[in-house]
Each structure stands twice: as structure tokens, then as C-alpha cells.
Amino acid sequence: MKILFAAPDRDLLGCYKELLDADLGETVAAFDGTQALSALFSESFDIVIVDRGIPRVDYRKIIERAHGKSVPVIVLTDAPVGSRRLTEEPLPNEWLSYPFTPGRVADAVRDTLEKASSAERMELGDVGIDVPGFRIEGGPRLTLREINVLLSLLNGGRVTTDDGACVCALNDKLGRIGSRTRIRYRAGKGFETVTENE
Amino acid sequence: MNKAEKKFRLYAILVIFVLLTVLLAVINGVNFTMAAADADELTGMLADRQGAFEHKENAPDGTEAPPRDKDFRMGPMGPASPEMKASLRYFTIAFSDKGETVETVAFNVSAVTEEEAAEWARSLLNQKTGWTRGTYRYRVYKDRGTTFVTVIDQGRELLPSFRILIISAIGEALALAIGWFVLLGISRRIYAPLEEADRKQKNFIKNANKEFRIPLTIIGGDTELTERKYGPDDRTRSIRRQLGKLNELLDKLGSVGVFDDGDMSPAEVPISEYLAAALDREAEAFASRGLELTADIAPDVTVNADPEAIGGVIDEIVCNALKYALSRVSFRLSGENGYALLEASNDADLPDGSADQAFDRFTTLQNAKEDSSGLGLSSVKQTVRAHNGRASASVSEGIFTLRITL
Numbered sequence: 001m002k003i004l005f006a007a008p009d010r011d012l013l014g015c016y017k018e019l020l021d022a023d024l025g026e027t028v029a030a031f032d033g034t035q036a037l038s039a040l041f042s043e044s045f046d047i048v049i050v051d052r053g054i055p056r057v058d059y060r061k062i063i064e065r066a067h068g069k070s071v072p073v074i075v076l077t078d079a080p081v082g083s084r085r086l087t088e089e090p091l092p093n094e095w096l097s098y099p100f101t102p103g104r105v106a107d108a109v110r111d112t113l114e115k116a117s118s119a120e121r122m123e124l125g126d127v128g129i130d131v132p133g134f135r136i137e138g139g140p141r142l143t144l145r146e147i148n149v150l151l152s153l154l155n156g157g158r159v160t161t162d163d164g165a166c167v168c169a170l171n172d173k174l175g176r177i178g179s180r181t182r183i184r185y186r187a188g189k190g191f192e193t194v195t196e197n198e
Numbered sequence: 199m200n201k202a203e204k205k206f207r208l209y210a211i212l213v214i215f216v217l218l219t220v221l222l223a224v225i226n227g228v229n230f231t232m233a234a235a236d237a238d239e240l241t242g243m244l245a246d247r248q249g250a251f252e253h254k255e256n257a258p259d260g261t262e263a264p265p266r267d268k269d270f271r272m273g274p275m276g277p278a279s280p281e282m283k284a285s286l287r288y289f290t291i292a293f294s295d296k297g298e299t300v301e302t303v304a305f306n307v308s309a310v311t312e313e314e315a316a317e318w319a320r321s322l323l324n325q326k327t328g329w330t331r332g333t334y335r336y337r338v339y340k341d342r343g344t345t346f347v348t349v350i351d352q353g354r355e356l357l358p359s360f361r362i363l364i365i366s367a368i369g370e371a372l373a374l375a376i377g378w379f380v381l382l383g384i385s386r387r388i389y390a391p392l393e394e395a396d397r398k399q400k401n402f403i404k405n406a407n408k409e410f411r412i413p414l415t416i417i418g419g420d421t422e423l424t425e426r427k428y429g430p431d432d433r434t435r436s437i438r439r440q441l442g443k444l445n446e447l448l449d450k451l452g453s454v455g456v457f458d459d460g461d462m463s464p465a466e467v468p469i470s471e472y473l474a475a476a477l478d479r480e481a482e483a484f485a486s487r488g489l490e491l492t493a494d495i496a497p498d499v500t501v502n503a504d505p506e507a508i509g510g511v512i513d514e515i516v517c518n519a520l521k522y523a524l525s526r527v528s529f530r531l532s533g534e535n536g537y538a539l540l541e542a543s544n545d546a547d548l549p550d551g552s553a554d555q556a557f558d559r560f561t562t563l564q565n566a567k568e569d570s571s572g573l574g575l576s577s578v579k580q581t582v583r584a585h586n587g588r589a590s591a592s593v594s595e596g597i598f599t600l601r602i603t604l
Contacts, residue, residue, distance in 0.1 A: 011416045011420075012412060012416050012419070015419035015420050015423060019419055019422060019423060079408065080506075082504070083504075083505075098414070099441075099448070100415055101419075101422070102419055102422050160475065164506045167505065
């Protein structure tokens with residue numbers, strides 16, 4: 001595995017380069033957006049991890065460039081990830097809020113890559129979910145957390161109020177493509193998918 | 199801060215209004231009272247003279263006319279002025295016991311005819327003294343079986359008093375208007391630094407929240423690296439514990455800051471289920487602390503709100519009760535007219551009264567635990583207000599109650 005890790009803090013870069021080298025594989029560090037784009041252009045990566053506040057180049061450009069080469073992107077943010085963040089474009093494959101642990105990063109990387117390389121497709125009511133593509137078929141992109149929420153709903157798992165932001169974002173995205181499927185809360189059952197009548 | 203400024207202006211102008219009104223009312227009251235006293239002195243003097251300054255040779259009953267001029271003295275002002283008897287407009291009508299007009303003792307007015315004056319006086323026979331038809335003062339008195347009614351015109355004397363009254367009213371209105379604009383300027387100057395301080399506090403909290411996150415991540419990462427190289431020890435374990443506490447504090451700071459910006463994504467939130475889920479989750483914790491837990495949750499109560507925010511509010515309220523209750527906790531959720539009302543009560547060692555200060559940032563009540571940040575309930579109020587709701591807290595007979603309306 002080869003990882004591009006781009007963050008403006010040298011201590012963070014140094015610390016996490018070492019951790020990710022040990023846990024996942026070769027990690028290339030970039031201190032700013034220019035370095036990150038240059039690395040993306042000249043090398044192949046399995047995944048990009050970029051800080052939202054990376055200087056010199058907007059992180060969204062890095063997302064676009066990486067997605068253009070079919071490379072998933074995890075964006076690091078210093079703010080809580082609400083439903084608004086989950087619906088912005090271009091959408092990364094996952095958001096990670098500071099502070100996080102090395103284990104959390106490693107899990108997110110592995111889970112993202114596993115889904116990106118899977119051939120899985122989900123049926124969600126009247127829409128299909130393209131798991132490796134991280135999107136609703138014919139519709140907007142999804143993050144890793146949203147896909148995990150959907151998988152949990154479809155496999156009988158329980159989605160809690162901690163995933164409220166994801167649920168809101170999913171309903172918004174389903175609404176945008178005209179789907180009649182929604183995620184609703186049922187007494188005693190938690191969240192579940194329902195396909196509403198016309 | 200805007201609300202506080204408006205309140206200050208309102209109360210200040212109210213105080214000015216009350217003070218001015220009382221002062222001017224006293225001044226005008228005294229003025230009119232003195233005018234009435236002067237008029238009574240005049241009617242008294244006329245009464246002493248059987249109703250007229252100038253008499254025919256004998257009084258109506260044939261006795262000699264009373265002496266004259268004794269009460270008048272030199273001087274420019276007041277009813278005792280010698281010029282008064284010439285300038286006073288008045289009439290006096292004498293009546294028999296049966297109310298029949300005996301005589302017009304004096305008639306020195308232009309506003310009415312003698313007949314009209316007699317009727318006017320007859321209408322006053324059952325009174326004693328007072329104002330009649332606005333600016334006329336009257337007195338009814340008896341002398342040797344005859345009832346006299348004297349009516350004097352005080353219009354000219356009252357004119358300055360009415361002018362003063364009108365000028366007072368206009369003056370008060372002007373003073374209030376000018377006062378309002380002055381207060382506008384003063385309150386802005388007073389509150390501008392407070393608003394600035396409040397804004398800086400909010401920015402500090404927001405920035406501190408962001409500025410701390412990356413260093414905490416780095417500390418956690420370096421601790422991990424150290425443990426991998428040298429193995430975990432007490433120091434690294436202590437670092438992890440402290441990191442946990444700091445992360446918790448940051449989460450609370452985060453919720454305090456986020457909703458200042460209105461960064462919300464509203465949706466229909468099933469608050470009944472959120473509360474039930476939170477209580478289910480903490481049921482074991484309540485039981486392990488030996489707390490008696492009761493819940494009365496109306497089903498299907500929903501609010502249009504940010505789901506994460508409301509989840510946070512409920513979690514915080516449940517955790518607060520778990521932390522501070524002595525022996526019992528109760529939760530009540532009801533929905534009325536589109537509003538959700540949530541009440542969380544627990545017994546607590548606190549004095550009776552309002553406990554709204556519990557919602558102030560960095561403020562804890564007397565029963566606060568050592569590790570309390572003073573941010574939990576502050577974030578609750580911030581979130582509730584961002585959703586146009588209300589939050590209040592009170593203590594009554596040893597029961598602390600939080601009330602949230604959404």
C-alpha cells in the first residue's frame with residue numbers, strides 16, 4: 001500500500017508518517033497542497049489523506065485530482081462533521097475529525113480501500129448503491145460512514161442517534177434524485193429504510 | 199448582548215418616565231390646589247359680605263350692609279389684592295328655604311344672563327363648594343335663613359395653570375424623546391465593549407477548540423509511537439487519561455461554539471425515541487449508582503431540529519442527572535401545540551430558587567463535581583436557543599429541575 005499524507009503541521013506529518021509506515025505501508029508526506037499535487041501527478045497512490053486546511057492549494061482540488069485517478073481520499077478536519085459537510089461537493093470518501101488515534105486512521109484507510117476494491121452493490125428501496133464507486137447510482141457521492149450506515153440498516157444492524165447527521169445527509173441525497181426511499185426512526189426499532197408511496 | 203442593551207434602554211426610559219410624571223404631577227397638582235385655595239379665599243370673602251363686594255344700602259333682609267375693604271391690603275398679587283373686587287367676575291343669588299330665588303345679590307358676569315345665572319346657582323344648592331363648568335368656583339352658604347350661592351369666574355387665574363400643564367406634558371414627551379436618543383448613544387458605548395468581549399470569548403472558544411485538536415492528535419500519535427518503541431508505562435497511561443479528558447472538554451467546547459454560527463441541518467427529530475434510547479443506554483449506570491429512575495415519555499413527540507444537536511442536548515441532560523442526583527431522577531416529555539416540553543428532575547443539595555446560572559459558560563453550581571467544566575448545560579442552552587427554544591432551571595424543596603421547550 002502507498003499512502004499520500006498531506007498536512008501543514010510538520011509534527012503531525014512526522015508522527016503519522018512513522019505510524020502509517022508501520023501500520024499500513026509506504027507513506028509519502030506532503031507539507032502543502034503544491035507538494036501534494038506534485039506527488040499525485042508523479043506517483044501512484046492507493047489512498048490520499050489530506051488536511052482540509054492544507055495551504056497553497058484548496059483541498060477540494062486535491063480531491064478532484066485524486067478522484068480523477070480513481071484514488072480514494074480521506075479529509076482531516078478540525079470541526080465536527082455535520083450533515084452539511086456530508087453533502088458538499090466534491091465529497092471525499094471519508095471525513096475524519098481531529099483529534100483521532102492512529103488506530104482510527106488505519107481502520108478508516110483499510111475500510112475505505114476494502115470498499116473501493118469490492119464489487120458490492122446494494123439495493124436500497126428504489127435506488128441502487130454503488131459501493132466501490134462510493135455513490136448512489138446515478139446520484140451523489142457517499143462517504144464511508146454513510147455507506148456503513150446503509151449496510152447496517154440493510155443487514156439488520158442498529159443505527160443510533162449518533163449517526164443522525166449521516167441519516168439527514170442520506171435523506172437529502174435520496175431526495176435530490178427523486179427517490180421515494182427514506183430513513184425514518186421507528187419507535188422501539190431505531191432507524192430503518194422505508195419506501196414511501198407516491 | 200443586544201437583548202441586554204435593549205432591556206437597559208427600556209428600563210432606563212421607564213424610570214425617567216415615572217420620575218418625570220411623578221414630579222410634574224406633583225407640581226401641577228400643587229398649582230391647581232393653590233388656585234382652588236385662592237378661589238376659596240375669594241368666595242369666602244364674598245360670603246363674609248353676604249355675596250357682594252358692593253352692596254345696596256341694606257342687605258336683602260333689611261339689615262345694614264356689612265363693612266367693606268377690611269380684608270384687602272396693598273400688594274400686587276393674590277385674592278387679597280385691592281384690585282380684585284373690581285376685576286373679579288362673579289354672581290351671587292340668594293334663595294329661600296324652599297329654593298325660590300329671593301334676590302340676585304350680585305351679577306358681574308358676561309357669560310350668562312341673570313336668569314341663566316339663577317338656574318345655574320339653583321343647580322348647586324345641594325353642594326357646598328367646588329368647581330363648576332370647568333373654571334368657575336362656587337360656594338353655598340347660609341346667612342340668617344337665606345341660602346346664598348356665589349359663583350366666581352377663575353378662568354383668567356387658571357389659564358397659566360393650564361398652560362403649565364400643557365407645557366409639562368409636551369416637555370415630558372420631548373424629554374423622553376431626547377432621553378431615548380441619548381440612551382441609544384450611551385447604551386451603545388456601554389455595551390460595545392461588553393459585546394466585543396462576548397464576541398472575543400466566543401471566538402476564543404471556537405478557535406481554542408480548533409487549535410487544540412491537532413496538538414492533541416500529535417500528542418496521542420507520539421504517545422503511541424513511544425509505547426511501541428519502549429512499551430506502555432504509567433506515564434504514557436497517564437498521558438492517555440489526560441488526553442481523554444481534554445477530548446471530552448473539546449467536544450463540549452465544540453458544541454458551545456458550533457451553534458453560534460447557526461451551523462445546523464434541521465430535520466424531523468423523534469425526540470421521544472432519542473430520550474428513550476439515552477435512558478436505555480444509561481439504565482445500567484443509574485442502577486449501579488442506586489438511583490431510582492422514572493420516565494414519563496409521550497410517544498411520537500417530534501421537533502424540527504438538527505438531529506446531532508438534539509441528541510447532544512438529551513445526552514447532556516441525562517448525564518447531568520446521572521452525575522448530580524442523590525437518590526432519584528425523573529424525566530418527563532410531552533408534546534403540546536407543536537412544542538416539545540422536556541423536564542428532568544433530580545434531588546440535589548442546592549438552595550431553593552432559580553438556578554439559571556447553571557447555563558452560564560464556565561459556571562457550576564454549589565454541588566458541582568471537581569471535574570465539572572461548566573460547559574455542559576451552557577451548550578444545552580446554546581443549542582436550545584439556536585432552535586428558538588427555551589431552557590430554564592430551578593430548585594424547589596431540594597429538587598433540581600431542568601425545563602427545555604423546543
